[in-house]
Amino acid sequence: MAALVIKDLHxxxxxxxxxxxxxxxxxxxxxxxxxxxxxGAGKSTAISIIASLTNKTTGRVEIYGHDxxxxxxxxxxxxxxxxxxxxxNMWEPVVEILVNQAGYYGIPRKLAFQRAGEALQRLGLWEKxxxxxxxxxxxxxxxxxxxxxxxxxxxxLILDEPTAGVDIEIRRSMWEFMREINRQGTTIILxxxxxxxxxxxxxxxxxxxxxxxxxxxxxxxxxSQLHSELFLLxxxxxxxxxxxxxxxxxxxxxxxxxEVEVDREQSMNQLFGLLSAQGIEVVSMxxxxxxxxxxxxxxxxSAKEKRA
Amino acid sequence: xxxxWQIYRIAFQTIVTKEIxxxxxxxxxxxxxxxxxxxxYFIIFGRLIGDRIGxxxxxxxxxxxxxxxxxxxxxxxxxxNVVSSFFGTKLQHYIEELLIAPVPHWVVLGxxxxxxxxxxxxxxxxxxxxxxxxxxxxxxxYGLTLLVFVLTSVxxxxxxxxxxxxxxxxxxxxxVPTFVLTPLTYLGGVFYSIELLPEFWQWLSLAxxxxxxxxxxxxxILGISDxxxxxxxxxxxxxxxxxxxxxxxxxxRGVGIKE
Ligand SMILES: Nc1ncnc2c1ncn2[C@@H]1O[C@H](COP(=O)(O)OP(=O)(O)OP(=O)(O)O)[C@@H](O)[C@H]1O
Ligand SMILES: [Mg+2]
Numbered sequence: 001m002a003a004l005v006i007k008d009l010h011x012x013x014x015x016x017x018x019x020x021x022x023x024x025x026x027x028x029x030x031x032x033x034x035x036x037x038x039x040g041a042g043k044s045t046a047i048s049i050i051a052s053l054t055n056k057t058t059g060r061v062e063i064y065g066h067d068x069x070x071x072x073x074x075x076x077x078x079x080x081x082x083x084x085x086x087x088x089n090m091w092e093p094v095v096e097i098l099v100n101q102a103g104y105y106g107i108p109r110k111l112a113f114q115r116a117g118e119a120l121q122r123l124g125l126w127e128k129x130x131x132x133x134x135x136x137x138x139x140x141x142x143x144x145x146x147x148x149x150x151x152x153x154x155x156x157l158i159l160d161e162p163t164a165g166v167d168i169e170i171r172r173s174m175w176e177f178m179r180e181i182n183r184q185g186t187t188i189i190l191x192x193x194x195x196x197x198x199x200x201x202x203x204x205x206x207x208x209x210x211x212x213x214x215x216x217x218x219x220x221x222x223x224s225q226l227h228s229e230l231f232l233l234x235x236x237x238x239x240x241x242x243x244x245x246x247x248x249x250x251x252x253x254x255x256x257x258x259e260v261e262v263d264r265e266q267s268m269n270q271l272f273g274l275l276s277a278q279g280i281e282v283v284s285m286x287x288x289x290x291x292x293x294x295x296x297x298x299x300x301x302s303a304k305e306k307r308a
Numbered sequence: 309x310x311x312x313w314q315i316y317r318i319a320f321q322t323i324v325t326k327e328i329x330x331x332x333x334x335x336x337x338x339x340x341x342x343x344x345x346x347x348x349y350f351i352i353f354g355r356l357i358g359d360r361i362g363x364x365x366x367x368x369x370x371x372x373x374x375x376x377x378x379x380x381x382x383x384x385x386x387x388x389n390v391v392s393s394f395f396g397t398k399l400q401h402y403i404e405e406l407l408i409a410p411v412p413h414w415v416v417l418g419x420x421x422x423x424x425x426x427x428x429x430x431x432x433x434x435x436x437x438x439x440x441x442x443x444x445x446x447x448x449x450y451g452l453t454l455l456v457f458v459l460t461s462v463x464x465x466x467x468x469x470x471x472x473x474x475x476x477x478x479x480x481x482x483x484v485p486t487f488v489l490t491p492l493t494y495l496g497g498v499f500y501s502i503e504l505l506p507e508f509w510q511w512l513s514l515a516x517x518x519x520x521x522x523x524x525x526x527x528x529i530l531g532i533s534d535x536x537x538x539x540x541x542x543x544x545x546x547x548x549x550x551x552x553x554x555x556x557x558x559x560x561r562g563v564g565i566k567e
Contacts, residue, residue: 013567051408054567073312073410081408087401096329103322104409106315148405
């Protein structure tokens, strides 16, 4: 069964701006799904409509088979949302925010405190439970919103840039955490501008731009479309000119850094063979761009050409 | 699996509890000021000036104004609680918590209104206790007194809610209390019997809904009123019905809370 089905979704804001121009999307149960797109693409708009925060103009949204218009309550109970902007009462103690949230979903107060406690433990906020939300750091506020989204145990969790402004260590623990709840059966939809994050977490992906889906596919299939990858090689001894490496296109970035484009059919072994034949010793190597990032830029560019 | 009603009930209780905790947490701003103001009213109008005024409708002046002062504090506080709380909910966007959740609009409205009534009641009781230091309050009809007390509180909590829905800035939440609520209560017969007024002003006063509440409440306590109590109750209930329907319409149209 699909966790989320969106059919021909349109949204035109009151000022006349068309933020969504007919979106179709399907996210399967248990999936870890990336919804990507440049700033202003319409990601948050789509998410707000799914979460009943914004009224759609036309179209249909179904959560686990429950139509958001006709079976509103059933649909709503299945969704958890971590929004892009902070939206909790800054003056309320952390634990009360979670207990209230649980209450809105019909969880009796005693059980609500228990659930809140669990969620706070899991997100490392237990020490801060009596602190007013406004005294939390930015990263803690994000984690508070994650904890809040989980107290009613949603089956579809939507995270709108949950790792923005979160330090590396906590970001990693959040990834681990998201993987874990996904393994336990929660479907996750994630938006992020850190594409390596999407690449390492998500199995399926949709790219949205200017209110339209420009690509929806699996992560592996998308990455396999990549024609070539750019590598940066650090070399041991400075050179003055880029060496001739036959079919490999090379550019000298600076005297100790060489950029090499490797096509999908070409092999790395051959590249290194050519390099050592010319007496160039490679100290280290890295991708110039994240692979998904490269793909993403291509797709958004080609969408732009199509519009033009 | 819980049915929807169980969810609604718990959601409603949650909103009410949250609202009560909110004004209790900031009691210095919410409960203390009305206690101080009414004490001053009692001292100044009741004692210092009141002793020179003599009788009003056959009662000592301080006894005459006590019901009005209690009800005035109920009105102001029911209103103030909902307008500032719901405006804050909008301003900080945590209204979204309620929009996402499976909570119907009438539960949201009911929760906020009951929160306002809770504060109105608490302040009303506080002021009543203070008044006992200045007068011997004996209540003519407990039933009627309580009924008017609660209905008035509900009515102004609803009015506060509507104000909050339309408010875009902090100023917007003080405009109505300053320019509408205060004049209406002061001219609503809290401090005088409208029989003191020239005929035209008596007639105009009858267009003021607060007059009906103050008089009915005074009737409940003292047993005297400038107007027919039944008419007054019908009018109060009518206003409640209108404001309830209007509030629910605002919510379902998403005015001020939904794009
Ligand atoms: N309330 C609104 N009224 C009018 N236009 C809006 C409103 N909210 C958003 N928009 C516009 O709709 C478009 C999509 O916005 P949205 O927030 O969905 O983008 P996004 O994909 O989430 O971007 P980001 O990555 O920056 O978060 C933008 O052009 C934005 O300016
Ligand atoms: Mg966004």
